[in-house]
Amino acid sequence: MTEKQIVVHYGELSTKGRNRKSFQNKIAEQIRYRTQSLERVKVVPEHDFMYVSWQETDYESMVEVLKDIPGIAYFEPVYQVDKEIQAIKAKAVDLFSSLEIQSGQTFRIIAKRQDKTFPLETYDIQRELGRTLGLAFPDLKVDLKHADYSLRVQIAQKDAAFLSLNRYPGLQGMPYGSSGRGMLMLSGGFDSPIAGYLMMKRGMEIEAVHFSSPPYTSPQALEKAKKLTAKLAHYGMPIKFHNVPFAHIQEEIKASVYDNESMTVMRRIMLRIMDQLLVKSKADAIINGESLGQVASQTIKSMRVINAVTHTPILRPLIATDKNDIIALAEKIGTYDISNEPYEDCCTVFAPTSPHTRPKQKTIEELESRLDLRMLIEEAVQGVETQVIGEDYLVTKQADFKDLL
Numbered sequence: 001m002t003e004k005q006i007v008v009h010y011g012e013l014s015t016k017g018r019n020r021k022s023f024q025n026k027i028a029e030q031i032r033y034r035t036q037s038l039e040r041v042k043v044v045p046e047h048d049f050m051y052v053s054w055q056e057t058d059y060e061s062m063v064e065v066l067k068d069i070p071g072i073a074y075f076e077p078v079y080q081v082d083k084e085i086q087a088i089k090a091k092a093v094d095l096f097s098s099l100e101i102q103s104g105q106t107f108r109i110i111a112k113r114q115d116k117t118f119p120l121e122t123y124d125i126q127r128e129l130g131r132t133l134g135l136a137f138p139d140l141k142v143d144l145k146h147a148d149y150s151l152r153v154q155i156a157q158k159d160a161a162f163l164s165l166n167r168y169p170g171l172q173g174m175p176y177g178s179s180g181r182g183m184l185m186l187s188g189g190f191d192s193p194i195a196g197y198l199m200m201k202r203g204m205e206i207e208a209v210h211f212s213s214p215p216y217t218s219p220q221a222l223e224k225a226k227k228l229t230a231k232l233a234h235y236g237m238p239i240k241f242h243n244v245p246f247a248h249i250q251e252e253i254k255a256s257v258y259d260n261e262s263m264t265v266m267r268r269i270m271l272r273i274m275d276q277l278l279v280k281s282k283a284d285a286i287i288n289g290e291s292l293g294q295v296a297s298q299t300i301k302s303m304r305v306i307n308a309v310t311h312t313p314i315l316r317p318l319i320a321t322d323k324n325d326i327i328a329l330a331e332k333i334g335t336y337d338i339s340n341e342p343y344e345d346c347c348t349v350f351a352p353t354s355p356h357t358r359p360k361q362k363t364i365e366e367l368e369s370r371l372d373l374r375m376l377i378e379e380a381v382q383g384v385e386t387q388v389i390g391e392d393y394l395v396t397k398q399a400d401f402k403d404l405l
Contacts, residue, residue, distance in 0.1 A: 005080060006062060007164070008050040011073025011172055024050065026175030026203075027071045033237065034065045063168055068235055070201045071178070072170030076152070078162040085120060088161050089132045092151060095165045096137055099149065106143035107133060111153045118155045125153060174203030176236040180284040181205045182315060183274055186225050187345045191289030191318055193228045193335040194326050198317040199287050200236050207240040207281055208232070208389075211270060213247035213346040221343035230393035231335050238390035242277060245383040246270075249376050250350045256370040259352045263297050264359045265368055266350070267306045269377065275310050276381050285313040291326070292319050296355035305361045 008031075013023045024045040031052060035041040038061065044051040052075075054062070059077050066075050079095065081087040096107075111125040120128065129151065130142060140149075154162045184196040186208040196206050210225040226241060233239045249269055257265050274286050290298045297306065307314060318326060330336040 003053050003055055003080075004057075004059060004062075005078050005162075006052045006059075006066065006075050007078050007162070008052060008066065008075045008170075009073045010048065010050070010071065011170070012174060013071065020047075021045075023071070023175050023178050026178045027069065030069050030071075030176055030236075031066070034069065035062070038062075038065075066170065067168060068171060069176075070171050070173040070203060070235060071175035073172055074167055074169050076164040076167045078154075078164045080160050080162055083115070083118065083155060083159055083161045085125070085128060088125075088153060088163065089129060091163050092129050092133060092153075093136050095151070095163060096133060096140075096149070099165075101137055101139055103139040104141065105139065105148040106141045106146070107149040107151065108142065108144050108147040109133075109151050109153065111155070113155045114157050115155050125155070129153065171201055171235070173201035176200055176203060177205045179203030179205075181207065181281065182285045182287040183278050183281065183283045184208050185270065185274065185286065185288040186210050186228060187289070187347060188221060188224045188228065188339065188343065189289070189345065190323075190326055190330050190336070190339045191291060191294075193232060193289075193339060194329050194333075195287055195289035195315075195317050196232050197235060197329075197333055197335075199315060200232065202317075204285075204287075204315075205236065206232070206287065207242065207277075207283065209242045209244060209274060209277060211244045211246040211273075211346050213245075213250055213349060216247060216250070216349045217346050218343055220341070221345055224338060224341050224343050225345075226389055227338045227394060228335055229389045230391050231333070231338065233389060233393075234391040235333075238388045240281070241387050241389045243385045244273060244277075244380055246346050246380060249380060250346060252371055252376060254350065257367045260354050260356050261359060261364060261367055262350070262352050263347070263355045264302060264305060264364050265371075266347070267297050267302075268309045268364065268368070269373065271306065271310045271312075271314075272373070272377050273380055275312055276377070277384065278312060285315050286310070287315045287317070289318050290316045291321055291323070294323065296357045299357045301358040302356075305359045305364055308361055 013020060016023055028043045028045055031043050038057045039054055042053045079091055081091045109126040109129045111122045113122045152164045179202055182199055182204045184206045186192045200206055208229045212222050229239050229241045253262050253265055293299055330339055
């Protein structure tokens with residue numbers, strides 16, 4: 001059976017120096033992980049690109065895998081032939097014969113001659129192939145700038161030539177796991193999953209932290225957060241999911257703190273808990289889905305007071321993003337329908353009626369002194385339940401649901 005090949009191009013990794021190999025290895029690891037359910041796949045990193053080769057699986061299945069892997073700028077199926085002009089011409093005609101060419105459509109040839117001993121110059125290769133295709137497909141016209149079809153030909157250093165006709169965009173960004181580890185505050189709404197996705201796309205490995213408050217929040221709300229985690233795992237590796245019991249803390253806040261200051265106190269306690277979980281997980285940063293001015297706790301005055309309890313970097317990839325853009329991205333990556341499920345998280349259930357948008361740090365600290373923060377935080381951290389969630393979690397849950405029918 002003929003071996004199939006795709007060439008993967010790195011994008012930003014081209015700017016890396018001596019540490020480039022570690023980035024390449026992260027992409028290779030991700031490809032091997034994502035293709036383990038297929039047949040055995042060979043991944044061979046080169047300096048500026050990577051060869052992925054296999055035999056049985058169709059190209060479409062491999063394209064579906066590669067398009068969602070961070071760190072890939074673009075990729076293209078390639079067809080290897082003998083490094084001889086007649087063989088290259090024959091393969092070019094074969095590739096175009098598979099297309100449904102319409103009258104007036106255009107094409108161009110882009111040749112790259114790495115092997116300088118090849119008898120034809122770059123321009124001569126393009127001219128020969130252009131003439132051959134023009135005669136074989138008289139409906140095609142040449143357009144060197146905005147062609148409908150671009151045939152790329154690479155005369156490689158090794159004893160082969162490679163042709164490609166389709167180029168697919170990748171996710172761009174950096175390889176997953178190459179930018180440290182972050183703890184994502186995952187509520188279950190639209191924003192936090194998108195924040196996690198964007199940081200994963202920039203190469204950050206994530207762990208998800210969800211604050212639940214049973215009986216005030218439902219089992220469905222917890223399940224919603226787990227399903228969102230499974231969606232995010234599609235763009236990286238299986239993700240650790242930490243469920244923090246938060247009901248007792250919220251009850252104490254409600255009993256001891258003014259209603260309009262309660263959200264600020266609650267968010268500060270959340271960050272203190274995040275700090276402890278971050279140390280245990282040896283993570284580097286906290287990630288959240290805050291967008292400037294979206295709600296009372298996300299004004300710049302509120303964020304400043306809330307941030308005062310931690311020195312940990314807090315990454316807010318959505319800070320200047322409009323809600324409509326967030327929702328559009330949620331639809332694109334598949335989290336929209338889950339986030340739209342009508343199960344309230346702990347922040348919504350205990351939301352104050354008229355929260356302060358300009359809290360005073362001194363006032364907040366005085367209110368916090370009414371609480372046994374040390375005991376409450378220790379109790380919450382000790383009660384954390386952790387599980388690893390992969391993208392197959394959604395499939396498993398759907399199967400469990402069908403068994404109940």
